[in-house]
Amino acid sequence: MGFWEIIWMLSILFAVISFTVLSISVLYKGYGEVKEMLFALDDEHQANKKEENNNENK
Amino acid sequence: MNFNYLDLIIIIVYVLFIFFAGSIVKKYIKGIDDYLVAGRSMGFSLGLISLMCTEIGMITYVYFAELGYGKGLASLMVAVPFVVAFLFLGKTGFVIKKMMEMKIMTVPEFFSKRYSKGVRLYLGIIMAIGGILNFGVFPGVEAKFINIVTGIPEEFLLYTMVALLTIVLLYTLVGGMVSVIVTNYVQYALLSFGMIIITIIGFNAVGWDGIMNAVSVQLGEKGVNPFDPSFLDGDFGLGFLVWQILMQISLLIGWQAVSARLFASKDPKTGQKIYRWSALMFFSRAILPIFWGIIAFAYYTKLGIASEIQGLDALPNLIKDLVPHGVLGLIFAGLLAASMSTYASYLLSWSSIVSQDIVGNLIKFITGKELSSKKQLQLSRIVMAVVMLFIIWWSLFHKIEGYLYFYLNMTAMLFIPGTLIGVAMGVYWDKARTLGAYLAITFGAVPPLLYLVFPEEITKYASEMGYGGFIVALIGMIIGSGIQNIYNKSGKLKETV
Numbered sequence: 315m316g317f318w319e320i321i322w323m324l325s326i327l328f329a330v331i332s333f334t335v336l337s338i339s340v341l342y343k344g345y346g347e348v349k350e351m352l353f354a355l356d357d358e359h360q361a362n363k364k365e366e367n368n369n370e371n372k
Numbered sequence: 373m374n375f376n377y378l379d380l381i382i383i384i385v386y387v388l389f390i391f392f393a394g395s396i397v398k399k400y401i402k403g404i405d406d407y408l409v410a411g412r413s414m415g416f417s418l419g420l421i422s423l424m425c426t427e428i429g430m431i432t433y434v435y436f437a438e439l440g441y442g443k444g445l446a447s448l449m450v451a452v453p454f455v456v457a458f459l460f461l462g463k464t465g466f467v468i469k470k471m472m473e474m475k476i477m478t479v480p481e482f483f484s485k486r487y488s489k490g491v492r493l494y495l496g497i498i499m500a501i502g503g504i505l506n507f508g509v510f511p512g513v514e515a516k517f518i519n520i521v522t523g524i525p526e527e528f529l530l531y532t533m534v535a536l537l538t539i540v541l542l543y544t545l546v547g548g549m550v551s552v553i554v555t556n557y558v559q560y561a562l563l564s565f566g567m568i569i570i571t572i573i574g575f576n577a578v579g580w581d582g583i584m585n586a587v588s589v590q591l592g593e594k595g596v597n598p599f600d601p602s603f604l605d606g607d608f609g610l611g612f613l614v615w616q617i618l619m620q621i622s623l624l625i626g627w628q629a630v631s632a633r634l635f636a637s638k639d640p641k642t643g644q645k646i647y648r649w650s651a652l653m654f655f656s657r658a659i660l661p662i663f664w665g666i667i668a669f670a671y672y673t674k675l676g677i678a679s680e681i682q683g684l685d686a687l688p689n690l691i692k693d694l695v696p697h698g699v700l701g702l703i704f705a706g707l708l709a710a711s712m713s714t715y716a717s718y719l720l721s722w723s724s725i726v727s728q729d730i731v732g733n734l735i736k737f738i739t740g741k742e743l744s745s746k747k748q749l750q751l752s753r754i755v756m757a758v759v760m761l762f763i764i765w766w767s768l769f770h771k772i773e774g775y776l777y778f779y780l781n782m783t784a785m786l787f788i789p790g791t792l793i794g795v796a797m798g799v800y801w802d803k804a805r806t807l808g809a810y811l812a813i814t815f816g817a818v819p820p821l822l823y824l825v826f827p828e829e830i831t832k833y834a835s836e837m838g839y840g841g842f843i844v845a846l847i848g849m850i851i852g853s854g855i856q857n858i859y860n861k862s863g864k865l866k867e868t869v
């Protein structure tokens with residue numbers, strides 16, 4: 315086996331393993347973050363609505 | 373058709389689900405901030421997913437696989453500049469930290485704050501041209517891919533692409549960045565599954581010995597050693613590496629579809645963390661599809677038909693020939709996921725440049741007033757529809773010369789050198805001036821323009837044209853700023869034209 319053959323073989327192996335592990339990890343954590351993001355946006359939405367209502371009442 | 377009922381059901385369920393998921397988030401959109409940068413509320417994992425989805429489309433697979441098919445294992449070297457660029461920016465925060473702190477929504481906005489509104493408009497125009505020309509070849513290339521994998525007759529391909537793009541347009545139009553991020557999550561699950569399965573099935577079909585035999589016999593030393601005949605003269609040697617590292621750094625700063633992820637991050641720290649980890653993800657993003665191209669080369673060499681198959685068609689043919697039914701439906705849904713997520717992000721990104729930096733800026737220039745958030749939102753949506761119509765038209769009539777990878781690089785290069793030099797010097801050099809920014813953008817666009825106008829004559833000088841763009845952009849910045857500093861000794865940082 316030549317130098318470059320070993321390098322490419324290791325690179326491909328590393329790419330497959332790291333991609334699989336990292337993908338599983340971000341998908342697992344990302345689910346919570348989607349909910350968190352929508353909750354934050356909704357919260358802000360409710361607050362804005364409340365503020366608008368208050369302004370109208372004034 | 374190459375699909376059975378199970379494949380079709382999987383695909384239809386996926387498309388309907390994405391449309392539904394993308395559309396129901398409309399209620400979260402209250403203003404232009406939510407629409408373009410999701411209220412700057414994106415966390416680390418979601419940022420990484422969204423960035424990967426944006427930058428992985430069917431077209432990404434096609435151009436990387438084309439390289440692998442034509443240039444063998446040596447082309448795996450293409451993955452290295454991505455790692456260097458992401459790690460450098462993620463570790464140092466070079467330029468990007470400052471941009472995130474400025475709370476901007478588009479890159480040209482930086483030019484308006486640092487230089488003048490005129491530079492923002494000028495860069496916005498060149499950026500929109502380069503970005504949309506780049507984006508404009510996606511439907512054509514991907515339509516061919518879909519044609520080979522699915523077996524849909526060519527006369528129906530236009531309708532298929534229009535239907536696909538319309539679905540993407542509708543949910544992106546209503547939900548903006550929030551839709552893009554939510555749908556990206558589902559799309560990433562499918563596309564990552566597809567990438568791993570294609571690698572396993574493909575490798576299983578040819579084995580390592582099959583790959584080495586095909587590459588070393590058919591392509592010789594050049595197919596394995598990226599520096600053959602020497603480090604200076606190899607296809608992937610010094611010139612290529614310098615160009616690509618500079619270009620990837622610039623793309624991560626100035627490519628709206630990518631930097632929009634930075635601007636949507638919760639804070640600069642999260643943005644930098646996304647970039648650091650993206651180094652690993654983007655390494656795989658290049659290595660795996662290039663490897664599929666090499667597998668396709670080995671597979672069709674074994675069958676004795678490698679020379680009959682064009683590089684761009686190698687991957688769809690491989691998928692059609694190797695993946696069994698049922699799995700094919702899932703893989704194709706993964707490919708569609710990759711494509712739809714890219715379309716959604718690119719539509720949003722390039723239309724935001726047109727609506728914010730060109731039209732919005734012009735209106736402000738003429739009337740002296742800024743558009744209301746609601747009007748900006750309407751404008752973005754109209755522009756998005758126009759951009760979609762344009763890319764369908766362009767992809768029908770434009771024929772690509774040479775490697776697709778280099779065409780895409782060069783369309784990006786129209787504005788990338790000027791953007792990098794303008795931003796970097798704007799942040800770190802007090803004497804950078806408006807005239808310098810104008811000249812950097814103009815000079816930097818000349819070499820890629822030559823490549824795009826005379827592709828056949830200049831194709832062998834791609835690397836020189838590539839890094840040459842950065843050198844002349846830097847010269848333009850120094851000359852322009854020098855002249856303006858001589859005429860304007862007072863050295864005001866903010867200028868008006």
